Amino acid sequence: MRSARCGRGLALEGTEAEKKAISLLSKLRNELQTDKPLLPLHDDWVDTDIWNQYLEDQHNLLNENDKKISWFQSSWLYVECYLYRRIHEALVLSSPISDFDVFKDSKDQNFLESRGAIEALCFYLQESKRTIEVVDENIQKDEFCKLLQIMLWGNKCDLAVVPGQSIPQTSSPLTILEGLKPFILVNNMDALWSLLLNKRKKSQENFSVIRVDFILDNAGFELVTDLVMADFLIASNLATEIHFHGKCIPWFVSDTNIKDVNWLITQLKAAESTYLSTCGLIWEDYLKKKTWVYHDHMFWTLPFEYCAMPHVAPDLYADLQKSNLILFKGDLNYRKLLGDRKWGLTIPFHEALNGFHPAPLCSIRTVKTQVQAGLAPGQGEQVADSNPEWMTSGNYGILQFDGGP
Numbered sequence: 383m384r385s386a387r388c389g390r391g392l393a394l395e396g397t398e399a400e401k402k403a404i405s406l407l408s409k410l411r412n413e414l415q416t417d418k419p420l421l422p423l424h425d426d427w428v429d430t431d432i433w434n435q436y437l438e439d440q441h442n443l444l445n446e447n448d449k450k451i452s453w454f455q456s457s458w459l460y461v462e463c464y465l466y467r468r469i470h471e472a473l474v475l476s477s478p479i480s481d482f483d484v485f486k487d488s489k490d491q492n493f494l495e496s497r498g499a500i501e502a503l504c505f506y507l508q509e510s511k512r513t514i515e516v517v518d519e520n521i522q523k524d525e526f527c528k529l530l531q532i533m534l535w536g537n538k539c540d541l542a543v544v545p546g547q548s549i550p551q552t553s554s555p556l557t558i559l560e561g562l563k564p565f566i567l568v569n570n571m572d573a574l575w576s577l578l579l580n581k582r583k584k585s586q587e588n589f590s591v592i593r594v595d596f597i598l599d600n601a602g603f604e605l606v607t608d609l610v611m612a613d614f615l616i617a618s619n620l621a622t623e624i625h626f627h628g629k630c631i632p633w634f635v636s637d638t639n640i641k642d643v644n645w646l647i648t649q650l651k652a653a654e655s656t657y658l659s660t661c662g663l664i665w666e667d668y669l670k671k672k673t674w675v676y677h678d679h680m681f682w683t684l685p686f687e688y689c690a691m692p693h694v695a696p697d698l699y700a701d702l703q704k705s706n707l708i709l710f711k712g713d714l715n716y717r718k719l720l721g722d723r724k725w726g727l728t729i730p731f732h733e734a735l736n737g738f739h740p741a742p743l744c745s746i747r748t749v750k751t752q753v754q755a756g757l758a759p760g761q762g763e764q765v766a767d768s769n770p771e772w773m774t775s776g777n778y779g780i781l782q783f784d785g786g787p
């Protein structure tokens with residue numbers, strides 16, 4: 383009897399929490415639609431003070447007439463990040479559903495709809511691992527480059543542009559790579575290969591660690607492409623440890639957090655296909671043995687451009703300095719790497735990073751926003767001639783490398 387009453391009490395508490403979250407979210411929508419001033423946060427999350435200080439700084443910086451900073455009158459990058467942080471606030475303030483990820487269903491859906499392509503990829507990975515010790519360097523390079531391109535085109539699968547509309551990967555991703563090559567505007571795959579190959583040669587002499595970091599982007603199909611590459615790097619001794627960096631709160635609809643990683647591994651392990659279940663088991667083991675390490679520093683869900691990292695998150699910057707190669711996935715990471723500024727298209731990538739050089743790094747991104755540097759003279763104009771929407775279509779990609787400090 384007592385436990386039935388207790389159960390009813392919990393259900394009631396849950397319903398009240400849902401109502402509260404929905405009312406906070408509709409208030410947020412109204413503020414946005416009517417260009418109201420941005421408000422300080424009222425929750426007590428680890429980063430609340432940082433966000434409120436940022437708002438105050440923006441206000442002091444941009445507003446001579448003491449007008450409030452509003453949704454349509456502030457930088458797009460800041461306001462967009464603020465939107466996702468306010469969605470998080472609405473949940474945090476609605477205990478006991480504070481941990482609920484409002485985007486989880488759409489992320490899971492993307493994985494489920496891409497199952498065929500994921501199976502093809504896991505099959506390819508296991509076949510190439512079977513022969514890894516006997517094949518020569520050129521074949522390994524070829525496989526490495528294929529997996530890089532799959533990681534790149536996997537970034538088309540974000541859900542932030544058209545929320546709720548998953549872009550599943552239905553056919554085998556490997557068959558379309560050749561046809562997509564002309565759409566890679568900056569292609570530094572050779573530089574990545576040389577860097578890791580040299581590291582491997584040194585490591586075979588002196589047993590040194592080779593650390594590769596993945597600054598993750600979207601869950602679902604894109605995350606699988608990243609994990610497939612991470613597995614290949616370990617199996618081919620091109621890396622000895624992998625560090626993944628995900629988001630600690632639901633972010634830009636489809637971005638990866640730890641629950642997405644765990645859910646993915648559970649799904650793979652339980653799959654009927656042995657290609658999928660083998661991947662699930664191996665990846666779980668890598669995580670257990672710390673060959674793969676997952677991190678979720680709060681800096682990744684703050685509005686700062688990355689050149690601010692040494693001041694805002696010196697611990698994270700110092701950690702990234704230990705890496706031999708950092709792979710930044712996706713469009714939002716690129717915007718933050720370049721401070722969301724409208725650089726001249728031919729300004730060197732190194733310069734546009736504005737002092738952010740923790741280690742050699744590479745952006746792997748399909749171009750979805752008007753932020754781009756490091757193109758060859760005349761290249762931007764030429765692409766614009768054939769496709770005026772080239773910067774927002776997501777049809778072009780870059781694998782853009784910077785050698786570091």
Ligand SMILES: O=P(O)(O)OC[C@H]1O[C@](O)(CO)[C@@H](O)[C@@H]1O
Nearest residue numbers: 540542543599712713714715750
């Ligand atoms: O998942 P990605 O590649 O970072 O893309 C997120 C998308 O959301 C945007 O913020 C657009 O709303 C762009 O940065 C990008 O088109």
Ligand SMILES: [Mn+2]
Nearest residue numbers: 540599600634
């Ligand atoms: Mn994303």
